[in-house]
Amino acid sequence: MTIDRREFLRRSGFGLAATLAGLSGARAAAPSSARGARVVVVGAGFGGAVCAKYIRMWDPNIEVTLIEANDRFVSCPMSNWVIGGIRSVDELVKSYDQLPRNHGIRMVHDTVVGVDADKRRVLTRRGDSYAYDRLVLAPGIDFMTELIEGYDVAESHGKVTHAFRAGPRTALLRKQLEAMPDGGVFVIASPPPPGRCVSGPYERACMAAHYFKQHKPRSKIIMLDGHFDVVSKGPMFKAAWKKFYPGMIEHRPNNLAVKVDHTTMTVSSEFEDVKGDVINVVPMMRAAKLCDTVGVRTDSQNRWCPVDGATFESTAIPGIHVIGDSVLSNIPKSAHVSNNQAKICAAAIVDLLNGREPNPAPIIGSTSYSATSDHTAGPIAVVMRYDPKQKSYIRQPGGGASPECDELNFAYNLAWFENIWADTLT
Amino acid sequence: MKKKVMSFIGIGLYAVTATAGAADTHIRVTAATCYICHGPNGKSEHAIPGLAGQDRNYLVQAMKEQKTAARETTVMRKYMLGYTDAEIEAMADFFASVK
Structure with missing residues (x-):
């Protein structure tokens, strides 16, 4: 028609x-x-x-x-907070009712x-x-799941998920962590950049550790990182892991996951096989x-x-x-x-x-907050200016990540959620 | 080299011939990037303060102080170092005029 x-x-x-x-x-x-x-x-x-x-x-x-x-909006930002149990999955779901009405947009599902x-x-x-x-x-x-042998079948059995698109997968990973025994191992395998939300896996480790610290303190988190170091906010995350969760999070760089076996609950990189009680594999995108x-x-x-x-x-x-x-x-x-x-x-x-x-040299501001506990977070902020000569966005001086997290930035992180949702949906 | 020179001239011409409308667009879009944290149209009901309707001189002073770190900041110093003084002043005009 x-x-x-x-x-x-x-x-x-x-x-x-x-x-x-x-x-x-x-x-x-x-x-x-x-x-x-x-x-x-x-x-x-x-x-x-x-x-x-x-x-x-x-x-x-x-x-x-x-x-x-989709008939409803589901926010990926804040989904790690659901995985850590400090927010419910319902809080990620928003209505599309206001946007078309407020602005005369024809919305079609x-x-x-x-x-x-x-x-x-x-x-x-x-x-x-x-x-x-x-x-x-x-x-x-x-997600390029075909690059990880066994991923699709493992996910179809409900055993392994990436939880990097918010919704049922977020709820599934939370459920898996709730069912995990104290003393269990949670494996997070993350890809090298570029990809969506490069700080997401490290924030996820913080959120899971925050949950374990209270309810399953003998548990451990192993991060198999496809990159050679923490991709974003490295000093802040490493300091937070040491301060809040000593001995709980082990970060293993240069360890790209290539295979997962849900029958033995094993993730394999080029270098090692790691067994986990809960396995979270984020494929390349x-x-x-x-x-x-x-x-x-x-x-x-x-x-x-x-x-x-x-x-x-x-x-x-x-x-x-x-x-x-x-x-x-x-x-x-x-x-x-x-x-x-x-x-x-x-x-x-x-x-x-x-x-x-059109304006030949627009400016993009990039901010991202990551929570490190239920009351602390830290930001990164960079201003980039388009250079039509180089056909590239050029990073302006002064930007970067804060080396520490604090309570003020947790409050700002919350405000950021509310205001970006409002800017997007109203 | 010729191509480079041509594109440089192109930018210069844009700057010289840009109408008030084009400059307005640059500031309107740049100011709109602030809405993500400071709320739609610069109106925030949350911990990050709103900018709409604030005194123009206060906004200029606050932004420039952040640039020179005379004022304690979080992400704002990182932002202000990326903007020119002219952009800061134009954004202050923009937000001061929002009702």
Whole structure:
């Protein structure tokens, strides 16, 4: 089924919503020549939802359709807190009700199966077709489970999970830790960068250790790290492990997991076999399959999507933008960065549809907090500025990770969750 | 080399010919990056303070003090060292004007 403009207006209550958005959010928008232009955004995570919202805020004359497979938002940030038992899995789940209503976005719950880039149409599993002038892909990542022998069968038996996409896997890993006996071994096998949330496995070790310290103090955590050192916030994590959980966490670098056997509960790297009572294997990642299907996952390893850093337009297919964890970049892959990329992309699309030149040198701020206990956390923050000459985001001086964690940054971590969820979903 | 020179000229032309609209876009998008921690439109009900409607001079002073570490900070010093003074002043104007 093809949905035309009249049908779009009828279904979405577009006129009223556009008026409301015009009154509330678009105060700074320039006069628009983009009336009737259509943008389709695929994926309503921290990148896609934000991009859809800010296009509408910055030019309410542009029609935005946001296509998302899931009917509720599930936050990966804070999911380690669920694994450590200091939050419930329900607290990760948020409603999509407000976003389309507040900003006059047409939200569709369906799965995109393909894109006809010549005719500029998005095709969905239900058989619908959506025309676009500009398309934004924000589908997130897939896991390269085929690189770890035995992973798929181990996961299908419910024995091993990555828990790096929040939801049922988060709940499963928490349940496995609850069932683990005191004195048990929890193995976390993590991949080398690049990948989503590189500090996640180390925060996870902290959260599990926090739980063990109170309930299973004889237990041990072995980290098999595919990287040569702690990837992010290394001094802070190592200091926290020593201070809060002495002797409990053993970090083994240069130990990429290549095999898992759920019948013997063994993880193997190139160098050793490690038995665990609970095994958490995080495989290497790549841009979601949709990016490959569409033809924008075109780096030399077929893992990530090269884009123009000023507009996030694919270098492979004009008119298609890619944001979030799927992008080929030296910028970290995180919710915070996805949000910033979404805003840069939204502003560029508004400019392009209005016949203006986009800002050639935008700025991305990257912040990530990691909790080290139920009352301490530490941040990393970096400002990166796009250099169109070098076609790269250049790290500005002064950024980096804090060497210590404290209670103030735990409070800020909580505020960060609340405010990024609000910025994404309201 | 020729390509490099051309792209350098391109940036220069942008800077010279950039309209107030383009400069506004740069600041509007950069300010929007602050919303992640300081709340949508700079309005926060949580431990990280809001920026919307704050006094312009106070915001400039606070940001510049963080840059020179005259004021105790967390991530803010790391951020401020990445911004120019002109960007700091323009962002202060932006947030001071949010109702």
